[in-house]
Amino acid sequence: MSSSHALRVDEILSTARTLRSELGTDFHEQLIEAVFGTAARIADRAVTRPGEQARPTLDRTIDRLVTSRIWGFPLMFLLFTVMFWLTISGANVPSGWIAWLLIDTIYPLLREGAVWLGLPWWLWGLAIDGMYLATAWVVSVMLPPMAIFFPMFTLLEDFGYLPRVAFNLDWLFKKAGAHGKQAMTTMMGFGCNAAGVIATRIIDSPRERLIAILTNNFALCNGRWPTQILIATLFIGSLVPAYLGGVVSALAVVGVAVLGVVLTFMIAWTLSRTVLRGQVSTFSLELPPYRPPRILQTLYTSIIDRTILVLWRAVVWALPAGALIWLTSNIHIGGPSIAEHLITLLNPLGLFVGLNGVILLAYVLAIPANEIVIPTVLMLTVLATGTTGVGQGAGVMFDLEDTNQLMSLFRSGGWTLLTGINLMLFSLIHNPCSTTIYTIYKETGSTKWTLVASLMPVGLGFAVTFVVALLWRLVTGAG
Amino acid sequence: MTTTSTGSMAAGCVACPVHNLANLLKLGVTMDNWNFVVALAGNPNTGKSTVFNALTGLRQHTGNWPGKTVSRAEGGFEYGGHRYKLVDLPGTYSLLAASPDEEAARDFILFGRPDVTVVVVDATRVERNLNLVLQVLEITDRVVVCLNLMDEARRHGLQVDDRTLARELGVPVVPASARYREGIDGVLQAISDVATGQFVCKPRRIQNEPPELKRAVAELVARIEAAFPGLPNARWVALRLLDGDERIIQAIRRGELGELGHVAPAETAGAEAARLEGVR
Numbered sequence: 100m101s102s103s104h105a106l107r108v109d110e111i112l113s114t115a116r117t118l119r120s121e122l123g124t125d126f127h128e129q130l131i132e133a134v135f136g137t138a139a140r141i142a143d144r145a146v147t148r149p150g151e152q153a154r155p156t157l158d159r160t161i162d163r164l165v166t167s168r169i170w171g172f173p174l175m176f177l178l179f180t181v182m183f184w185l186t187i188s189g190a191n192v193p194s195g196w197i198a199w200l201l202i203d204t205i206y207p208l209l210r211e212g213a214v215w216l217g218l219p220w221w222l223w224g225l226a227i228d229g230m231y232l233a234t235a236w237v238v239s240v241m242l243p244p245m246a247i248f249f250p251m252f253t254l255l256e257d258f259g260y261l262p263r264v265a266f267n268l269d270w271l272f273k274k275a276g277a278h279g280k281q282a283m284t285t286m287m288g289f290g291c292n293a294a295g296v297i298a299t300r301i302i303d304s305p306r307e308r309l310i311a312i313l314t315n316n317f318a319l320c321n322g323r324w325p326t327q328i329l330i331a332t333l334f335i336g337s338l339v340p341a342y343l344g345g346v347v348s349a350l351a352v353v354g355v356a357v358l359g360v361v362l363t364f365m366i367a368w369t370l371s372r373t374v375l376r377g378q379v380s381t382f383s384l385e386l387p388p389y390r391p392p393r394i395l396q397t398l399y400t401s402i403i404d405r406t407i408l409v410l411w412r413a414v415v416w417a418l419p420a421g422a423l424i425w426l427t428s429n430i431h432i433g434g435p436s437i438a439e440h441l442i443t444l445l446n447p448l449g450l451f452v453g454l455n456g457v458i459l460l461a462y463v464l465a466i467p468a469n470e471i472v473i474p475t476v477l478m479l480t481v482l483a484t485g486t487t488g489v490g491q492g493a494g495v496m497f498d499l500e501d502t503n504q505l506m507s508l509f510r511s512g513g514w515t516l517l518t519g520i521n522l523m524l525f526s527l528i529h530n531p532c533s534t535t536i537y538t539i540y541k542e543t544g545s546t547k548w549t550l551v552a553s554l555m556p557v558g559l560g561f562a563v564t565f566v567v568a569l570l571w572r573l574v575t576g577a578g
Numbered sequence: 579m580t581t582t583s584t585g586s587m588a589a590g591c592v593a594c595p596v597h598n599l600a601n602l603l604k605l606g607v608t609m610d611n612w613n614f615v616v617a618l619a620g621n622p623n624t625g626k627s628t629v630f631n632a633l634t635g636l637r638q639h640t641g642n643w644p645g646k647t648v649s650r651a652e653g654g655f656e657y658g659g660h661r662y663k664l665v666d667l668p669g670t671y672s673l674l675a676a677s678p679d680e681e682a683a684r685d686f687i688l689f690g691r692p693d694v695t696v697v698v699v700d701a702t703r704v705e706r707n708l709n710l711v712l713q714v715l716e717i718t719d720r721v722v723v724c725l726n727l728m729d730e731a732r733r734h735g736l737q738v739d740d741r742t743l744a745r746e747l748g749v750p751v752v753p754a755s756a757r758y759r760e761g762i763d764g765v766l767q768a769i770s771d772v773a774t775g776q777f778v779c780k781p782r783r784i785q786n787e788p789p790e791l792k793r794a795v796a797e798l799v800a801r802i803e804a805a806f807p808g809l810p811n812a813r814w815v816a817l818r819l820l821d822g823d824e825r826i827i828q829a830i831r832r833g834e835l836g837e838l839g840h841v842a843p844a845e846t847a848g849a850e851a852a853r854l855e856g857v858r
Contacts, residue, residue: 107804119820121794134784138708138711
C-alpha cells in the first residue's frame with residue numbers, strides 16, 4: 100500500500116468524523132426514515148387491494164382461538180392428546196405386522212440358516228440373537244409410531260401452528276428467566292433432543308442459550324415415546340375399562356410430556372437465579388400466516404427427513420447395543436452371567452427408588468439410544484426371573500405381542516404400578532442419550548457444562564422417583 | 579489475502595464473474611467448478627428456504643416458522659450452460675448489522691461480492707420487505723427480486739404489480755409461488771441474465787435524504803472514489819462511515835474493504851450435527 104493511499108484513507112476517515120459531528124445525532128433515524136419512506140411509496144404504487152379486505156377473517160379467527168388466554172392452552176393439550184392417541188391406537192397394528200415379518204418369520208429362518216451353515220453358536224448368537232433381534236425390535240416398535248406422528252407434527256408445522264405454541268409459552272419462558280425462543284427449541288426437542296440442542300443457535304445470548312441446552316432433555320424425545328406408550332398402556336390403561344384404555348394411556352403420555360415442560364420451567368427458573376444470572380433479552384416473534392399444508396409433499400419429506408433419519412440412527416446404535424446385551428448375558432463369571440451380577444448389584448438402589456436393578460441396568464446399556472430401553476428391560480427380566488416358555492434364551496431379545504403375557508412377565512419380575520409410574524418418570528428424567536451429550540459438547544465446547552447437562556437430570560430423576568416411591572409406600576403401606 | 583488474485587480479477591474482462599474469490603474463500607465458500615456465486619437474501623419466513631430448495635432441486639423440509647435456517651446452506655444448479663453456486667443467507671429484516679445474523683448476511687454481500695443477489699420478498703408484506711431490498715440495492719447493483727408467496731397474496735385479495743416494482747427498483751422482479759414451483763424458471767432466467775450481463779441493473783438509490791446529509795454523502799463519495807476507484811458501493815460505504823460503523827472503518831483502514839474480522843458463523847458444527855439438523 101503506498102503512503103499516498105494511506106494518507107487518502109486517513110483523510111476519508113477524518114472527513115467522515117467531522118461530517119458525522121456536523122450532522123448531529125438524529126442521522127441514523129433520518130437514514131432509516133429515508134429507507135422506510137421510499138419503501139412505503141414504492142409499495143403504495145405497486146400493491147393494490149381491490150376488495151379492501153385487510154386479512155382473511157378465517158386466519159384471524161383461528162389466531163384468536165389458538166392464542167387466546169382462555170382457549171390457547173386447553174386447545175394445545177387437546178390437539179397433542181389427539182395426536183398421541185392416534186399414534187398409540189394406530190401404531191399397534193402395523194407394529195404387529197413388522198414384528199411378524201422380522202421376528203416371527205425372518206428370525207427363525209436366519210437361525211436355521213446359521214445352524215445349516217454350521218456356524219459356531221457364539222457367532223450366530225451374537226449376530227442373530229443379539230444384533231439382528233435388537234435391530235428388528237427397534238424397527239418394529241419405532242417405525243409405525245414415527246410414521247404416524249412425524250407427518251402429523253410436520254403438517255401442524257407447515258400449517259403454521261407451532262409458532263403459536265411458542266407464542267403461548269413465551270411469557271412462561273420469560274418468567275422463568277429464559278429466552279422466549281426457547282419455546283421453539285423445546286418443541287424441536289420433542290422430536291429429537293440433539294436437533295433441539297442444535298436449534299438453540301437461534302438464541303443470541305450465551306446465558307439463555309445455555310439454559311435452553313441444559314433443559315432441552317426434558318422435552319420428551321421420540322426415542323422415549325415407545326417406553327411411555329407401552330408402559331402407559333400396560334400399567335395405566337389397564338386400570339380403566341378397555342374402551343377407555345387408549346384415551347387414558349394417551350392422557351398419561353401427555354401428562355408426562357407436560358411434566359417435562361414444567362420441569363423445563365423450574366430448572367430454567369432455578370438456573371437463571373443461581374449460576375446463570377442475567378437479564379432476559381427481548382425479541383420479536385412473527386406469527387406467520389396460516390398456509391394450507393401440502394399433504395403429499397409433507398408426507399414425503401417428513402418420512403424421508405425425519406422418520407428414516409431417526410430410524411437409521413436407532414438402527415446404527417441398536418446393532419452394537421444388541422451385541423453388548425447378548426455378551427453380558429452370555430459371559431459367565433463364577434456361575435451367573437455379567438448381566439445377572441450387575442442386576443444383583445443395582446437391585447437395592449433400584450428398589451429403593453421404586454424401580455429395580457433390571458431397569459437401571461437397561462438404562463446403562465441403552466445410553467447410546469433410548470429406543471432400546473424396553474427390549475433390554477424385557478430381555479433382562481426374563482434372565483433375572485428365570486422365566487421359561489417366553490423368548491428364546493439368555494440374551495435373546497424378543498417381542499411379546501400379547502399384553503397379558505407381557506404383564507405376567509413383569510409381575511413375575513416383581514413389577515407393581517409404582518414400578519410402571521416410576522419407569523415413565525425416569526424415562527423422562529434421566530441423562531440425555533450419547534448423541535445428545537456429544538452434540539451438547541460440540542455446541543458448548545465445555546466439558547463442565549456437558550457434565551452438568553448429563554448428570555443433573557439423572558440426579559433429579561433419582562430424587563423424583565425416590566420421593567414418589569416414598570409417598571407411595573406411605574399411602575399404600577406397601578414395602 | 580493475496581493482492582494478485584484480486585488484481586487479476588479486476589483486470590479481467592467485463593463479462594467475467596465479479597465475485598471476490600479471496601474473500602469468498604475466507605467466508606468459507608470454495609468456487610472450484612462454479613462459474614457464478616448467487617446469494618439468497620430475504621426477510622425471515624418469506625419462503626427463502628423453499629426458493630433455495632426449488633432452485634437447487636433439494637427436498638429438505640422447510641418449516642413454516644421464522645428463523646429456522648440456523649446455519650448457512652449451500653447448493654448448486656446449472657442453467658444455460660453455466661454452473662451457479664447458491665448460498666442461502668440468514669433471514670433478516672435489515673442489513674444495519676444490529677445482530678450476528680444481519681452482520682453475516684451483510685458481510686457476505688459486501689465482501690463476497692456475489693455475482694447475483696436474489697432477494698426473496700413476501701408478496702403479502704411488500705412494504706416491509708422493500709426496506710431490505712433497498713438496503714441490498716445500496717450495496718450491490720446485481721439484484722434479482724423474487725416476489726414469492728404470490729398465491730397467498732391472491733388469497734388475501736392483494737394485487738402486486740411486478741412490472742411497477744421492477745420499474746421502481748430498476749432490477750428484475752419475478753413473481754413466484756415457490757411452494758408450488760411457480761415462477762422458478764423465471765427466477766433462473768433472471769439470475770442468468772444478471773450474472774452474464776445481459777440485463778444491466780439500474781438500481782434505485784434512496785434519494786429523499788435531507789439536503790445537508792446529501793452534501794455530506796457527496797463529499798465523502800468523491801474522496802472514497804478517488805481512493806478506491808471502481809468500488810461499486812461508494813455511496814453506501816459513505817453512509818456507513820457517517821453512521822460510525824466500526825467494521826466498515828476497519829475495512830477502509832486495512833485498505834481493500836476486504837478484511838473480515840471473523841468467518842460467518844456457519845461451519846461451527848460437524849457433519850453429524852448438521853445431518854441431525856433436519857430432525858425435529
